[in-house]
Amino acid sequence: MRYIAIRLGLSVVLLIGVTIITFVLTNLVPASPVTAALGERAAGDPKIVAAYKAAQGLDKPLPVQYFVYLGHLLQGNLGTSIGTRNPVTQDLAYAFPATAELAIFAIVIAVVVGLVLALVAALRRNRLSDQLIRAVSVVGISVPTFWLAVAAYFLFFFVLHWVPGSGRLSAIYDAPPRVTGFFTIDALLAGEPDVFADAFAHLVLPGLVLAVYTLGLLVRFARSSILDVLNQDHVRAARAKGLPAHRVITAYLLRGALLPILTIVGLAFGSLLSGAVLTEQVFAWGGIGQYAYRASTSLDLPSIMGVGLIVGLVYITVNFVIDVIYGFVDPRVRVG
Amino acid sequence: MTAVQLPRRRALRVPVAWRRPAAIAGSVVLLAWVLVALLDPLLGLQDPLQQSVGDAFRAPSAAHPFGTDALGRDVLSRTLWGVRSSLPLAVALVAGSLVVGSVLGAVAGYLGGAVDEVIMRIADLVFAFPTIILAMVVAAALGPSLLNAVVALLVVSWPNYARVMRSLVLGARGQEYVVAGRLLGAGPFTSLRRDVLPNVSAPMLVLAMLDFGNQILLLAGLSFLGLGAVPPTPEWGSMVADGVTQFSSWWLATFPGLAIFSVVVAFNLIGDSLRDALDPRTAGAVQGSSI
Amino acid sequence: MSGLDIRGLTLELGGRRILDGVDVEVPAGQVTGLAGESGSGKTMTGLAVIGLAPAGAKVSGTVAYDDGEVRVPDLLALRPGAMNRLRGRRIAMVFQDPTASLQPMLSVGTQLTDHMRHHLHLSRSAARTRAAELLERVRVPSPEAALKRYPHQFSGGQLQRIAFAIAIACEPKVLIADEPTTALDVTVQAGVLRLLRELTDDLGLAVLLVTHDLGVMSAVADTVAVMRNGSVVEHGSRFQIITDPQTAYAKELVESLPHTPPPGTGEGEA
Numbered sequence: 001m002r003y004i005a006i007r008l009g010l011s012v013v014l015l016i017g018v019t020i021i022t023f024v025l026t027n028l029v030p031a032s033p034v035t036a037a038l039g040e041r042a043a044g045d046p047k048i049v050a051a052y053k054a055a056q057g058l059d060k061p062l063p064v065q066y067f068v069y070l071g072h073l074l075q076g077n078l079g080t081s082i083g084t085r086n087p088v089t090q091d092l093a094y095a096f097p098a099t100a101e102l103a104i105f106a107i108v109i110a111v112v113v114g115l116v117l118a119l120v121a122a123l124r125r126n127r128l129s130d131q132l133i134r135a136v137s138v139v140g141i142s143v144p145t146f147w148l149a150v151a152a153y154f155l156f157f158f159v160l161h162w163v164p165g166s167g168r169l170s171a172i173y174d175a176p177p178r179v180t181g182f183f184t185i186d187a188l189l190a191g192e193p194d195v196f197a198d199a200f201a202h203l204v205l206p207g208l209v210l211a212v213y214t215l216g217l218l219v220r221f222a223r224s225s226i227l228d229v230l231n232q233d234h235v236r237a238a239r240a241k242g243l244p245a246h247r248v249i250t251a252y253l254l255r256g257a258l259l260p261i262l263t264i265v266g267l268a269f270g271s272l273l274s275g276a277v278l279t280e281q282v283f284a285w286g287g288i289g290q291y292a293y294r295a296s297t298s299l300d301l302p303s304i305m306g307v308g309l310i311v312g313l314v315y316i317t318v319n320f321v322i323d324v325i326y327g328f329v330d331p332r333v334r335v336g
Numbered sequence: 337m338t339a340v341q342l343p344r345r346r347a348l349r350v351p352v353a354w355r356r357p358a359a360i361a362g363s364v365v366l367l368a369w370v371l372v373a374l375l376d377p378l379l380g381l382q383d384p385l386q387q388s389v390g391d392a393f394r395a396p397s398a399a400h401p402f403g404t405d406a407l408g409r410d411v412l413s414r415t416l417w418g419v420r421s422s423l424p425l426a427v428a429l430v431a432g433s434l435v436v437g438s439v440l441g442a443v444a445g446y447l448g449g450a451v452d453e454v455i456m457r458i459a460d461l462v463f464a465f466p467t468i469i470l471a472m473v474v475a476a477a478l479g480p481s482l483l484n485a486v487v488a489l490l491v492v493s494w495p496n497y498a499r500v501m502r503s504l505v506l507g508a509r510g511q512e513y514v515v516a517g518r519l520l521g522a523g524p525f526t527s528l529r530r531d532v533l534p535n536v537s538a539p540m541l542v543l544a545m546l547d548f549g550n551q552i553l554l555l556a557g558l559s560f561l562g563l564g565a566v567p568p569t570p571e572w573g574s575m576v577a578d579g580v581t582q583f584s585s586w587w588l589a590t591f592p593g594l595a596i597f598s599v600v601v602a603f604n605l606i607g608d609s610l611r612d613a614l615d616p617r618t619a620g621a622v623q624g625s626s627i
Numbered sequence: 628m629s630g631l632d633i634r635g636l637t638l639e640l641g642g643r644r645i646l647d648g649v650d651v652e653v654p655a656g657q658v659t660g661l662a663g664e665s666g667s668g669k670t671m672t673g674l675a676v677i678g679l680a681p682a683g684a685k686v687s688g689t690v691a692y693d694d695g696e697v698r699v700p701d702l703l704a705l706r707p708g709a710m711n712r713l714r715g716r717r718i719a720m721v722f723q724d725p726t727a728s729l730q731p732m733l734s735v736g737t738q739l740t741d742h743m744r745h746h747l748h749l750s751r752s753a754a755r756t757r758a759a760e761l762l763e764r765v766r767v768p769s770p771e772a773a774l775k776r777y778p779h780q781f782s783g784g785q786l787q788r789i790a791f792a793i794a795i796a797c798e799p800k801v802l803i804a805d806e807p808t809t810a811l812d813v814t815v816q817a818g819v820l821r822l823l824r825e826l827t828d829d830l831g832l833a834v835l836l837v838t839h840d841l842g843v844m845s846a847v848a849d850t851v852a853v854m855r856n857g858s859v860v861e862h863g864s865r866f867q868i869i870t871d872p873q874t875a876y877a878k879e880l881v882e883s884l885p886h887t888p889p890p891g892t893g894e895g896e897a
Binding site for chain 2 (some may be wrong): 014017018021025138141142144145146151154158271273274278281282292293296297299307308311315316
């Protein structure tokens with residue numbers, strides 16, 4: 001419990017750091033956000049600029065501005081997007097589940113397939129299957145995600161017609177009633193199998209494209225973690241006990257490799273979100289990635305800060321959860 | 337004052353690494369690209385910038401082996417010229433992150449205390465953002481240009497080096513020969529330079545080799561998003577972007593994409609071999625039991 | 628003869644001949660020492676016998692096993708599945724470093740019961756009862772509580788006792804002990820050796836004790852086989868090897884011995 005409290009405290013500190021970073025970053029921007037908000041002509045008029053600054057609190061000293069920002073933040077107010085003219089909170093509420101659906105699909109595929117491949121490669125090391133799996137892994141981390149997205153879209157949609165086009169849903173369907181924001185789950189909850197099938201069909205290709213890099217990364221690291229454990233005495237000792245192979249693998253080998261693998265999954269999550277920006281751009285997915293791209297290219301500061309905050313929050317939460325699992329599986333952390 | 341020759345450990349076993357087929361294949365590909373970059377003007381290619389509106393969207397043919405783009409420019413020529421922006425910038429980027437990250441990491445690890453805390457907490461914060469989102473914001477703020485993209489990626493990529501460097505320095509600091517050097521009167525920076533750095537340089541270089549591919553991908557990714565190379569510069573990421581909406585002209589995205597892939601694979605193969613040479617466990621050189 | 632009979636055991640790994648026709652008998656109720664410097668192949672002999680030679684190793688020769696109930700003319704000829712049924716059940720092994728040979732993330736109870744449940748088909752509670760008895764047997768304090776604890780909460784000596792408990796859990800007839808005291812503090816070595824001797828006598832185990840330490844040998848072994856370069860160069864009673872080694876190599880080994888035997892191991896008291 002004390003361990004969890006410490007981790008939670010660290011996460012909160014990190015989160016406050018994230019708010020400072022997003023705040024400072026947006027204030028370091030040399031291009032004037034005032035121009036971005038008002039347009040060239042209005043920004044030329046000092047009176048309008050002064051009025052705008054006063055209205056936005058931009059005339060106050062930076063630390064004051066930060067605490068005003070923090071105060072709004074705690075009320076769930078992230079300001080209004082200059083690009084969409086919507087409250088940023090509202091925009092994110094729609095964009096976030098889209099990305100989460102895509103990212104969760106991708107990470108589940110990457111982790112399941114990646115661990116199986118890594119295990120096979122480690123157990124049959126230096127044989128043909130190991131060489132092949134390692135080659136797949138190197139290809140996975142070397143293919144540009146955005147190019148793979150374009151190529152996969154071209155092949156499976158344009159040439160083969162196996163998958164529906166871009167977006168999350170075909171035009172003939174309405175989005176299912178919003179519960180979780182995940183179209184697949186909401187469609188099931190609403191009892192609309194057609195919508196589910198369509199949403200799932202839209203999810204598969206971008207999800208797989210996104211999974212490729214993470215998969216390659218996981219195979220590469222998980223293989224070497226498993227090899228490390230494989231050479232430890234306790235695996236040999238477990239075999240000397242005459243336990244069946246599946247028991248040696250799950251209880252002794254994989255448990256030993258679990259901690260480093262968990263750490264990698266946490267780090268991979270970051271790279272997954274990076275990939276999501278590029279994948280969403282190609283598949284017009286309408287998630288956080290696309291929103292971040294629009295916001296940063298148009299210097300839409302409230303939106304950028306909102307994205308930075310939510311993405312930082314996700315990263316911190318994921319790693320907090322991993323830390324907690326860490327403590328849960330490792331008695332040396334748990335029992336002290 | 338210390339004339340004692342202290343042992344140097346963990347020398348990079350380069351000869352072993354270069355005997356691996358993967359390393360050879362990677363080096364050949366990389367060398368080929370370096371040659372292309374140097375010899376571009378002599379290859380008798382068309383001018384990569386020369387437009388010819390009448391020849392737009394031509395499929396690959398004898399005259400244009402990789403086809404032409406929306407402005408009738410030769411895709412083969414643009415692909416081969418593209419290496420001139422990707423490779424040098426990637427080298428600059430990795431070298432920059434290596435230097436910045438190593439210095440900060442070494443200082444943090446060697447001095448410890450408050451300096452360590454500040455540097456490593458900043459590194460943690462940078463880690464809390466997905467690379468490309470932070471880089472996107474910085475690149476957008478600085479304005480699109482390849483050089484700004486490099487600066488943006490530098491901002492987000494140094495912490496990785498700093499972390500590894502810090503842990504290496506912490507590990508090396510306790511080694512007896514380093515302690516001996518300090519006892520013989522070496523000051524902190526002399527000690528760092530003479531006894532610690534030579535022993536951490538090999539793993540840092542391997543890290544840099546492994547990072548190359550990733551940085552090339554990110555750089556191309558930023559250009560793909562329109563936050564890097566500015567038209568009409570031939571650059572692979574932005575060339576792939578040109579092909580996104582042109583599905584009937586598949587060659588637009590295919591060839592520059594393959595070019596990125598080949599360079600990144602080459603770096604990853606070399607990096608992997610170097611790492612295996614440094615750490616034989618991952619290469620499977622150890623005889624263990626198999627289940 | 629009851630026990631193990633190793634004949635012409637040969638092992639090649641990566642083109643190198645590591646064992647070159649090892650002949651040694653390991654009779655029941657006795658500790659048979661296998662001595663030699665590192666690289667002489669003594670550990671590999673133990674691993675080959677229990678069927679855990681490294682991947683890619685080519686093993687030949689015969690290892691006959693007989694405990695009165697079960698007779699196997701050649702363990703090396705068994706299919707992997709059949710060998711796995713004997714491992715832990717009829718032939719057990721204790722490794723050098725107990726902090727490494729126990730899985731750090733599994734409780735002592737789990738590691739002490741999983742093979743009992745597999746081999747002896749015991750229920751969870753029956754296995755736990757037996758596990759507590761076993762810990763009592765090897766003199767680990769408060770056995771019930773110990774079952775719930777994890778390896779990092781024990782000292783090295785206690786961990787090695789637990790490793791012995793795990794090894795004898797399924798009432799094996801042969802025990803291979805690979806340098807069981809080398810990683811331990813000198814102060815606890817004697818206790819572990821005494822435990823080994825006691826288990827040998829009480830359970831009628833045929834023990835193959837692998838060690839480079841002739842001091843350990845002189846404390847517990849009945850007979851000692853001296854290995855060099857993959858084969859046995861001399862095999863005789865402990866007394867004969869220590870006082871009257873026949874080969875030059877055995878002489879060298881004996882002369883490198885410190886002259887005081889480990890304290891309290893029975894040597895000198897007897």
